[in-house]
Amino acid sequence: MKHHIITVMILAVAVACYLAGYSGVGNAAFIVGAAFETWFWIRLLIKRPSA
Numbered sequence: 001m002k003h004h005i006i007t008v009m010i011l012a013v014a015v016a017c018y019l020a021g022y023s024g025v026g027n028a029a030f031i032v033g034a035a036f037e038t039w040f041w042i043r044l045l046i047k048r049p050s051a
Contacts (some may be wrong), residue, residue: 003048010040 017033 003043007040007043010036010043014040 014033014036017029017036021027021029021033
């Protein structure tokens with residue numbers, strides 16, 4: 001369960017960075033948002049072995 005909470009938080013940070021980029025912070029926010037979104041998809045698609 002903790003794994004899913006972290007994954008959702010990563011997506012929330014990515015969305016916040018994208019919104020900050022739209023509001024005028026600049027391209028750096030888009031780059032950070034893209035990095036967090038990539039991290040989100042990697043965590044979502046790669047299956048971790050069960051303990």
